[in-house]
Amino acid sequence: MHVDLPLIRKYDVPGPRYTSYPTAPHFRDDVPPEQVLQAIKDNNTQARPLSLYVHIPFCQTLCWYCGCTTVIGKNASQTEPYLAALDEEMRRKARWLHPARKVVQIHFGGGTPTFLTPAQIRWLGARIRTHFTLAEDAEIAIEVDPRRLTIEQVQALKDAGFNRASLGVQDNNPRVQKAINRIQPFEMTERVVGWLRDAGFSSINVDLIYGLPYQTTDTFDQTLSEVLSLRPDRFAIYTYAHVPWIKPAQKLLERHTLPGPDEKLAMQKRIIERLTSEGFRYIGMDHYARQDDELTRAWQAGTLRRNFQGYSTLAGVDIYGFGMSSISQIDGLYLQNPRELPDYLERILQDDFPIHRAYLLSDDDRIRRAWIMALMCQARVDFTDASRDLGVEVADYFEHELRELAPMADDGLVELDASGLTVTPRGRLLLRNICMPFDAHLSAGARQYSRTI
Known part of the structure; x- marks a missing residue:
């Protein structure tokens, strides 16, 4: 696949990623709760398939490029109250759902979902099955931080039914890793991929980011070579979004040399041309999948869908979100939970659907x-x-x-x-x-x- 650099340079302007429409900045804080609840009722007159998104916000340390909603700290004392709140939120929301609805997809995002201990992983997996009915072939995916994953956690994930994993890597170069405050030698990633394969995970995705400090086309190509040797099923390779007015920690990266626009374009060109020559299909919007992957087959069949987790193979699925900042995405309604941990913990005990922001589509x-x-x-x-x-x-x-x-x-x-x-x-x-x-x-x-x- 050939990449025309001058043409791409011409269109390099700010714009949405369209994981929704309207996009999240246009959600409102003045949508009447009764209208939200009516939309939920209307959505549950039939037994449509369900997707569940569970946000685990905790991270031991902050990666300075990060744009996610996180709670930073090594103190695990907040985890148990948070899990109790998730359990209560699931119980409350499940009462509103059509009893015959089956869950065909679950995604744990973060933060760092593998911040949870093996016992907590098993417990949360069991609580989900208490509140919801899972389809036998449900896709159950989790975002994994290889730096702190243990073999015991991998076994707990398998016991809880997880069958897909997405590994945060970003870059293997030691100088880049030091600049972004994420030290993760390639050998660590390689070990975790082996654990996941041995445990029977059916799909492994790798997340990379280009545009970080000290990256060049050649250094990033080396990262690609190393990660390709692990034979992942999918890649999500994002351009670094520098938005320090939203994420102040990103200002720390300005102390280092960030790649200029031409270098970023050259990296994108190398990524696309290399992966497509290595047997991956360019799905679009930073996503790549092997030719025999379900994502590729969905793209070819015209059944591909897009949501807040990126591209999905499942059509006609409503997403119900759990945890702080999570977004529910159903026909005619977007609904976001409170973004701050204390507010979420308080509100979830009061409301079945705690509204931070929402949007009813015209x-x-x-x-x-x-x-x-x-x-x-x-x-x-x-x-x-x-x-x-x-x-x-x-x-x-x-x-x-x-x-x-x-x-x-x-x-x-x-x-x-x-x-x-x-x-x-x-x-x-x-x-x-x-x-x-x-x-x-x-x-x-x-x-x-x-x-x-």
Whole structure:
């Protein structure tokens, strides 16, 4: 897969990643609770499949590039009250759900989910099964920090039903690791991958980040070589989002040499061209999967979906979030839990659905969400099919926005004709930019987004 650097440089502007539409900065704190509860009731008139997201915020140390919602400290005394609150939240929310709904997917994110002890992992896995009915083939995934994972924790994860793991690596270069406050020798990652394979985990993803201090195209290529030797099933390789106005700890990285735009573009070019030559499919938006992976098959079949965890193979699934800052994503509603630990612990004892921020989609939001997600996941919108599904003549509805794509068509990013809009192979590298003209909320809060490259 060839990467045109001058073309990518032209479109390097701030923009959303479109894990939702509207995006999280547009959630509101004044949505009436009764409207939220009515939306939950409406969502549970049928036994639609469920996905559960569980946020474990604890980390022993802070990685200075991190943009996640975390609680930092080696003191584990906060963990037990938090687990009790998760159990109570699951109990309360489960009462609202259709009793025949089955969980087809669970994702533990963080923070560091493997901050939990083996006993806590087993206990939480059992409590989930107490409150919910799991499908026999449920995907149960966890984000793993190889620096502090033990073989005992791996066995506990297997006992609790986990079958997929995502390993945070970011970079193997010692100088980069020291600059970002994350010391993780490659041998440590290699050992953990071996443990997970021996335990029977069916899928292993590796997270990397480019754009960190002291990285160059050649040093990052060395990291790629080392990680490829582990034969992961998927990669998620993100460009570092420097947003110190949101995450003040990132200012610490400014003491070091950050790669300039041209170096970051060269790294992206090397990543894409190398992984696609090594048998990985570029799924889009930083994600890569082997040719026989379920993610690749979903992309080929047009059943790929996108949510706050990235790309997913499961269509028609509602996500219910648990834990501080977690987001529930159901038809017509986004709902975010309190972001601070004390507020979450207090509110979860008072409300079945503690609301920090929420968003109820308008008819226009639903139409634009379907359009943007089709571009993000299928790279194609058929006008006839979209008009039938959305109840509007989409070519007329988006007449102005489609005209805005003319420069992108001239640059070979999209093809537009009477039948529909298609993103070209070179345009798939710039999906965020192609979606932005259809975002009615974009003008507000643009500074809150990272650059698209």
